[in-house]
Each structure stands twice: as C-alpha cells, then as structure tokens.
Amino acid sequence: MLAVEGLHAHYGRAHILHGVSLTVGRGEVVCLLGRNGAGKSTTMKAIMGLVPPSAGSVRFEGASLAGRPPHAVARAGIGYVPEERRIFADLTVLENLEVGRRPARPQLRPWTPEQLFALFPSLGAMRHRTGGRMSGGEQQMLTIARTLMGNPRLLLLDEPSEGLAPVVVERMAAAIAELKAEGLSILLSEQNLTFAGAVADRACILEVGQVRHEGPMDALLADAPLRARYLSV
Amino acid sequence: MEDLAVQALNGLASASSLFLVASGLTVIFGVSRIVNFAHGSLFMLGAYLAWTLTGLGPLAGLGGLWSFWGAILLAALAVGALGALLEVTVLRRIYGAPELFQLLATFALVLIVQDVALFLWGPDDKFGPRAPLLRGAVEILGLRFPRYELFLIAVGPVVLGLLWLLFHRTRFGILLRAATQDREMVAALGVDQRLLFTGVFFLGATLAGLGGALQLPREAVTLHMDMAVIVEAFVVVVVGGLGSLPGAFLAALLIGELHAFGILVFPRITLVLVFLVMAVVLVLRPYGLLGRAPSGAPPASEVAAPLPAAMPPALRRAALAALALLVALPPFLGDYPLILLADFATFVLFAASLHFIMGPGGLASFGHAAYFGAGAYGAALLFRHFAAPMELGLLAAPFAAGLAGLLFGWFCVRLSGVYSAMLTLAFAQIAWSVAFQWIEVTGGDNGILGLWPSEWARGRLAFFYLSLALCGAAVLLLRRAIHAPFGMALRAQRDSGLRAEAIGIDAFRIRWLGFAFAAAMAGLAGALFAYGKGSVFPSVLGISRSVDALLMVLLGGVQTLNGPIVGAIAYAGLQEQLARVTDYWRLLLGLVILALVLFFPRGLAGAIRRGGSP
Numbered sequence: 001m002l003a004v005e006g007l008h009a010h011y012g013r014a015h016i017l018h019g020v021s022l023t024v025g026r027g028e029v030v031c032l033l034g035r036n037g038a039g040k041s042t043t044m045k046a047i048m049g050l051v052p053p054s055a056g057s058v059r060f061e062g063a064s065l066a067g068r069p070p071h072a073v074a075r076a077g078i079g080y081v082p083e084e085r086r087i088f089a090d091l092t093v094l095e096n097l098e099v100g101r102r103p104a105r106p107q108l109r110p111w112t113p114e115q116l117f118a119l120f121p122s123l124g125a126m127r128h129r130t131g132g133r134m135s136g137g138e139q140q141m142l143t144i145a146r147t148l149m150g151n152p153r154l155l156l157l158d159e160p161s162e163g164l165a166p167v168v169v170e171r172m173a174a175a176i177a178e179l180k181a182e183g184l185s186i187l188l189s190e191q192n193l194t195f196a197g198a199v200a201d202r203a204c205i206l207e208v209g210q211v212r213h214e215g216p217m218d219a220l221l222a223d224a225p226l227r228a229r230y231l232s233v
Numbered sequence: 234m235e236d237l238a239v240q241a242l243n244g245l246a247s248a249s250s251l252f253l254v255a256s257g258l259t260v261i262f263g264v265s266r267i268v269n270f271a272h273g274s275l276f277m278l279g280a281y282l283a284w285t286l287t288g289l290g291p292l293a294g295l296g297g298l299w300s301f302w303g304a305i306l307l308a309a310l311a312v313g314a315l316g317a318l319l320e321v322t323v324l325r326r327i328y329g330a331p332e333l334f335q336l337l338a339t340f341a342l343v344l345i346v347q348d349v350a351l352f353l354w355g356p357d358d359k360f361g362p363r364a365p366l367l368r369g370a371v372e373i374l375g376l377r378f379p380r381y382e383l384f385l386i387a388v389g390p391v392v393l394g395l396l397w398l399l400f401h402r403t404r405f406g407i408l409l410r411a412a413t414q415d416r417e418m419v420a421a422l423g424v425d426q427r428l429l430f431t432g433v434f435f436l437g438a439t440l441a442g443l444g445g446a447l448q449l450p451r452e453a454v455t456l457h458m459d460m461a462v463i464v465e466a467f468v469v470v471v472v473g474g475l476g477s478l479p480g481a482f483l484a485a486l487l488i489g490e491l492h493a494f495g496i497l498v499f500p501r502i503t504l505v506l507v508f509l510v511m512a513v514v515l516v517l518r519p520y521g522l523l524g525r526a527p528s529g530a531p532p533a534s535e536v537a538a539p540l541p542a543a544m545p546p547a548l549r550r551a552a553l554a555a556l557a558l559l560v561a562l563p564p565f566l567g568d569y570p571l572i573l574l575a576d577f578a579t580f581v582l583f584a585a586s587l588h589f590i591m592g593p594g595g596l597a598s599f600g601h602a603a604y605f606g607a608g609a610y611g612a613a614l615l616f617r618h619f620a621a622p623m624e625l626g627l628l629a630a631p632f633a634a635g636l637a638g639l640l641f642g643w644f645c646v647r648l649s650g651v652y653s654a655m656l657t658l659a660f661a662q663i664a665w666s667v668a669f670q671w672i673e674v675t676g677g678d679n680g681i682l683g684l685w686p687s688e689w690a691r692g693r694l695a696f697f698y699l700s701l702a703l704c705g706a707a708v709l710l711l712r713r714a715i716h717a718p719f720g721m722a723l724r725a726q727r728d729s730g731l732r733a734e735a736i737g738i739d740a741f742r743i744r745w746l747g748f749a750f751a752a753a754m755a756g757l758a759g760a761l762f763a764y765g766k767g768s769v770f771p772s773v774l775g776i777s778r779s780v781d782a783l784l785m786v787l788l789g790g791v792q793t794l795n796g797p798i799v800g801a802i803a804y805a806g807l808q809e810q811l812a813r814v815t816d817y818w819r820l821l822l823g824l825v826i827l828a829l830v831l832f833f834p835r836g837l838a839g840a841i842r843r844g845g846s847p
Contacts (some may be wrong), residue, residue, distance in 0.1 A: 048421055085825070096411075
C-alpha cells in the first residue's frame with residue numbers, strides 16, 4: 001500500500017534522513033522505533049510533504065507522492081497525526097473536526113463526528129469546548145479524530161502515547177486496535193515498547209536516518225540483545 | 234449640546250468606514266501574516282471605481298437607485314477581484330519571504346496604484362453624487378441628523394455581524410480561523426491553502442473597496458486617500474489587537490470618536506491625540522485591546538549569517554576607488570551634481586543609521602524619519618530662536634535626535650515585530666504632528682526658512698566636502714560600533730534574546746542604547762540635509778521619508794554591511810532619474826522594487842557579494 005524507497009530529507013543544512021526504505025501493507029500496523037533524533041518524525045513529515053524530500057520515492061497505492069504538497073498527499077488518502085497534536089486552540093471540538101472533513105472515498109465507510117464520539121467517548125461530552133481548554137489526553141484523541149474525518153486509508157501516527165497518563169495510554173491502544181480492526185493501515189512511531197507491542201504487527205528500527213532492522217514485532221520483543229543494541233539509552 | 238451629539242454621530246459614521254477597512258486588513262493579516270500596505274490603495278480604488286460607475290456605464294441607465302447602489306456593490310466586488318488577482322500574481326510568491334520584504338512588495342503596489350489612479354482619473358478631486366433614498370436629514374429629539382451618516386453607522390455593526398456568521402457558521406470561515414492558528418496543519422489535513430489565501434484576499438479587498446465606495450457621498454475622492462486611510466487603519470488594527478475583529482470594531486469606535494471630539498476639545502493637538510492613544514494602549518496592553526500574545530515560543534527568527542570580518546579585497550579596492558573619485562572629481566562638477574551628491578551622502582548616513590537598528594539590532598522601525606527630523610528641527614529651532622550658527626546646529630542635532638531616540642526608544646524596544654514597528658510609526662506621527670500643529674514654535678506647514686550654512690561652507694563644493702566628511706565619519710563610526718563588543722551584544726540579543734540574557738547581557742538596555750545611537754546618527758543626517766536645502770518643513774518627519782529609509786535598507790539588504798550604502802545610492806538615484814524622465818516615476822519605481830523583491834530577496838549588496846546570481 002505504502003512503499004518508501006531511499007528517502008532523504010534535510011532541515012536547512014542538517015541531513016536528517018539518509019535513505020529510509022520501508023513498506024506498509026494493507027491493514028497492517030507498522031511501528032517505527034528508535035532513539036530520539038533517529039528520524040522517526042522526519043520520516044512521517046517527509047512522507048506528508050511537510051519536509052520536502054530531497055531524494056527518494058514515496059509510492060502510495062500506485063501513485064507517486066514524493067515532492068507533492070501536503071494537501072495533495074492528504075487527499076491521496078494519507079492521514080497525519082502530528083506529535084505536537086497541533087489542535088486549533090480557538091476552535092471547538094466540532095469545528096476542529098470540520099477542518100479535517102473530506103469527502104467520502106469509494107468502498108470506505110465515511111467517518112462522522114458521531115462515530116468518532118463513539119470511538120472516543122470523552123470527546124462527545126465536550127463538543128463545544130475550545131481546543132485550548134482540553135487536557136493533553138483529550139487533545140490527543142481530538143487530533144486523531146480530526147485526521148480520521150479525512151477518511152484516510154493510511155494513518156501516520158506520531159508518538160500517540162507521548163506525555164499521556166497510563167490510563168489514557170491504555171484507552172489509546174484500545175482505540176488503535178479498533179481502527180486496525182476496521183481495516184485501516186497504520187504507520188506508528190513510538191518510544192513506548194509496551195504500547196507498540198500491543199498494537200503493531202511489524203517493527204522498523206531507525207538509527208541516524210536509516211532503517212537498521214525490520215521484522216515482526218513479536219520477534220523484537222523476544223530478542224533482548226537486539227533491543228539493547230538499538231533502543232536502550 | 235447639539236454640537237456634541239452631531240460630533241458623536243460623525244465619529245460613529247467615521248468609525249464604521251474605518252472598521253470596514255481595518256477588518257479587511259486584520260483578516261488578511263490573520264491568515265497570510267502579511268501586513269498589507271496596499272490595503273489603503275484598494276480603499277482608494279473602491280472610491281474611484283464607485284465614482285466612475287455612478288457616473289457612467291450601463292448602470293446609469295437603470296435609474297437613480299440602481300445606478301448608485303449597484304455601482305457601490307460593483308466597485309467593492311471589482312476591488313475584491315483585484316485583490317485576489319494581486320494575491321495570485323504577486324503576494325503568493327513572497328509568503329516565505331521575511332516580513333519586511335512582504336511590506337516592501339506591498340508598498341511597491343501602493344506606488345503602482347497611485348500612478349495608475351493618476352493616469353486613469355487625473356489629479357483633480359472627484360465629487361460623487363448623493364445617495365438615493367438617504368438624502369437630507371431626519372429629526373431625532375429636535376436635532377437634525379443626516380440620513381447617510383445614520384446609514385453608515387448601521388453598516389459597521391451589520392458587517393461585523395456578517396463577518397461573525399461567516400467565520401463561525403461556514404466551512405470557509407472555520408478553515409480561515411484554523412489557518413490563522415496553524416496554516417501547515419490545515420494543509421496536512423488536505424485543505425488547498427492557495428484557494429484559502431486567494432479567498433481571504435478577495436474578502437479583505439472587497440471590504441476595503443466597500444469602505445472606499447461608501448465614502449463617495451461623504452467626501453471628495455483624492456489621490457491622497459490611500460496613505461491617509463492606511464495609517465488610520467494600522468492604528469485601529471494595532472490598537473484593537475492584530476487579527477481580532479471585535480478588537481478592530483472597538484478600536485474603530487475609539488479612534489472615530491477621538492477624531493470627532495478631539496476637534497471640539499483639543500483642536501490644536503487632534504493629530505497627536507490619536508497616536509498618543511495608540512502609544513498608551515500599546516504600552517499598557519502590548520498586543521492591543523482584544524489581541525492575545527502569540528501562543529507558544531516566539532517564531533525562530535532566521536539566524537543571520539555572521540558578518541564577515543573584512544571586505545573581500547576586490548570589493549575593498551572598488552570602494553577605495555569610489556571614495557577617491559568622490560574626493561577628486563567634484564571640483565570639475567557643476568552645481569546640480571554637487572547638490573545631488575551632498576544629498577546622497579546624507580541619505581547614505583540616514584540609511585546606515587536605520588540599518589544599525591534593523592540589521593544588527595533586529596528591530597524594524599517604521600518611523601526613522603522622526604530622528605532625521607529631530608536633528609533637522611533641532612538645528613533649525615536653535616537658528617530660529619537663538620540665531621545659532623551652522624557649527625552649533627550640526628553639533629546639537631545628534632544630541633536632539635539622540636534624546637528623542639532615548640525617549641521614544643524606551644517604549645518601542647519593549648515590543649517586537651509588527652507591534653514595535655507600529656509604535657515607531659506612532660511616535661514618528663506624533664513628532665510630525667507637533668511640527669505641523671505647533672505653529673508658534675515650528676512655523677507649522679510654512680516651515681523654517683533661511684537656514685543656510687556658515688560662510689565658509691556656503692559654496693556647493695565646500696558643502697559637499699563637509700557632507701562627505703561628516704557622513705563618511707559617522708558611517709565608519711556605525712560600522713565600528715557593529716564590530717565592537719556593544720555591536721556583538723546587539724547581534725546576540727537579536728539572534729536569541731533568552732540566551733543573551735542568560736549570559737548576562739541586558740537585552741533591553743542594549744537595544745535601547747542602540748536605538749538612541751542610531752537616532753543620533755540619523756539626526757546628524759537630518760541637520761545636514763536641512764542646511765543643504767536652507768529650510769525645514771514637517772515633511773522631513775513624514776511617513777514617506779521613513780519609508781524611503783526602509784526601502785534603501787531593504788534594497789541594499791538588511792544583513793550586509795554595505796547594504797545601506799548601495800541601497801541609499803541606488804534608491805535615491807533611481808528616484809531622481811525616474812522623476813526626470815517621466816511623470817509616472819512612482820509606477821516605474823514600484824515595478825523596479827517589485828522585481829527586486831521577487832528576484833533579489835537578499836538585497837542588492839547581497840546579490841553583488843554572491844557574484845550577481847540571485
């Protein structure tokens with residue numbers, strides 16, 4: 001479904017991605033792992049076109065997306081949930097969802113605010129609250145709900161568990177499992193291995209802007225030396 | 234009593250049209266972050282188009298009612314379409330450019346529109362028809378109120394209400410509000426920003442055009458409307474809080490009433506009053522009445538490359554050769570070139586002093602002419618009231634301007650970005666108003682005449698050498714200061730205020746002193762300019778002179794040492810040459826500036842340094 005090949009990206013003069021290659025299959029949840037600064041967020045931004053890739057290709061359902069502007073990538077069916085959440089603080093929950101709304105896609109049940117409130121019940125109780133007056137966990141749910149309003153086929157989820165209370169992390173994992181059951185493909189980036197282990201099928205470990213290891217999530221969880229090599233601080 | 238009520242009503246009517254213009258400005262700024270200088274030009278075009286459309290065209294055949302109201306609406310929509318066109322052709326290309334370049338580009342549009350209007354409608358004032366249905370006056374409680382004023386008073390709240398509905402009840406409005414907060418995120422959600430931006434310019438320009446068209450029955454249409462309106466609209470937007478519509482409405486009421494009652498209560502200081510209120514508001518509430526501080530950390534300013542320690546040898550040789558020519562050639566020149574060269578010297582110093590606070594200091598000043606004028610008036614007042622000779626005048630000028638810089642700077646350097654720039658503009662307007670209205674002391678519009686150099690410097694050649702020596706020395710002093718520990722501290726606080734504070738630099742104090750020092754140097758330039766002309770008029774403090782200085786610095790390139798020198802000579806020379814060959818020099822100058830902004834975003838000196846490749 002998504003095939004990234006030899007992706008390079010720069011922030012100003014700093015060369016961040018040195019040829020990242022990865023794939024995400026239909027209905028699959030792939031987790032990007034790696035230490036801080038390994039290039040997880042930049043990989044997602046480069047796929048979205050928020051950081052224009054300097055080389056490499058991004059193919060999504062047969063279409064070439066590298067070099068396209070962010071709105072075109074989003075319209076092609078890739079939904080992006082940023083690490084910083086980037087809720088529109090002056091807009092209400094419903095208005096935030098409205099900004100994310102895109103027309104329905106063929107063969108896909110379109111998301112409505114009501115369905116999203118079923119997925120994240122606490123959001124339904126605060127439809128008219130402005131984004132700036134919500135807790136971090138509520139904002140995290142809203143940012144995912146807002147992206148789902150665009151009816152994406154693939155979701156890029158950047159560190160969804162970051163900074164959340166353990167109870168909220170559990171609820172988030174349940175919601176992601178539900179999305180996976182709906183058939184949505186997900187590329188996830190995580191620091192929290194427990195969380196990643198609960199939702200992901202496959203793991204990609206990044207180091208200095210390159211994929212160093214790729215394999216089933218279960219195998220990674222069972223292989224302590226491998227984890228120590230790439231993930232322990 | 235009757236006077237008061239009529240004045241209050243007058244104020245409300247003015248507030249309505251001010252709000253129309255300011256709301257467009259604030260909406261455009263909110264989404265695109267562009268401070269659109271050309272917004273006043275759109276207002277003016279609205280008025281001219283309405284004048285033309287009411288007078289002729291197919292609408293005139295439809296009878297009184299349609300020919301007037303149809304013309305007003307058509308004029309507003311036509312201006313809206315023009316705004317959208319400008320966005321697509323010009324502004325879209327400069328969203329990523331530094332703030333000041335965007336300003337420069339929109340100022341170029343002001344120049345272009347001015348000459349296009351002059352070409353299409355001629356220099357004479359135009360008087361419009363009165364509004365059908367709204368002629369005459371109504372009587373309320375025994376007082377007679379003009380119907381049209383009452384209508385205008387209603388327009389403000391109605392437009393505010395409609396805008397509120399647009400922003401809260403339509404998808405387009407919600408997207409605009411979202412884009413005001415985080416443009417990139419809106420794009421990542423699949424919204425094509427280009428349509429949003431074109432749409433917002435259409436909306437803002439339509440409001441400006443409507444404001445202008447509705448003025449038609451109230452006042453004559455003139456070529457000076459654009460600058461008058463844009464300055465007022467800036468005041469309203471800044472006092473209300475950038476990006477806040479209710480704030481703009483409140484501020485428009487405040488400013489409108491202030492104008493109306495100022496004439497009754499303080500007829501002598503009406504002009505000062507508005508800017509004084511703006512200065513007070515900004516000092517008490519730095520982000521305006523209803524504005525909010527930008528959320529999160531201040532946007533990381535693009536870090537300027539470190540200044541080179543020395544000029545490349547080739548450039549150094551060229552500069553020395555130019556200087557040698559400037560010393561050796563003048564004895565063989567006639568009076569006119571000598572006058573020009575002396576003017577150029579003062580402009581170079583004026584630009585270099587502004588560059589000092591803009592480049593190394595990182596503060597944009599929209600009112601640098603205040604200090605140029607403070608120097609000029611300092612010398613002229615000493616001459617007029619104490620018959621002081623030129624030597625004393627030239628000595629006193631930097632002190633007069635430096636004191637003004639200390640006073641105004643204390644307020645201005647507390648704020649940053651657009652707010653600080655607007656405060657410098659407000660103080661410059663206050664200085665201008667004082668010179669204009671305090672006739673006993675300054676001579677008002679008649680200026681101060683007979684301000685000639687001392688006997689020994691009266692010859693054109695001698696005066697040129699004096700200008701060259703003083704300006705040259707002052708420019709060298711400014712350059713020396715940039716490389717001195719003081720200049721390093723100044724650059725440190727520009728690049729990161731927090732880090733500079735953390736290593737013990739008192740950023741406020743450094744900025745304040747830098748501002749005053751630059752003001753003093755501008756004062757010297759102003760005094761020399763005044764002695765060169767033999768007179769001083771309030772125009773030395775005017776907005777257009779401040780803009781001249783800005784253009785010189787921006788043309789030359791803000792982050793280059795030689796920028797102000799190249800920029801001043803290029804700009805003054807260009808203006809002079811163009812004025813000589815055509816009446817439409819503003820149009821050509823505007824086009825040249827636009828081309829420079831689009832193709833040489835680093836300024837002339839930056840382009841030369843990099844071998845001419847843009």
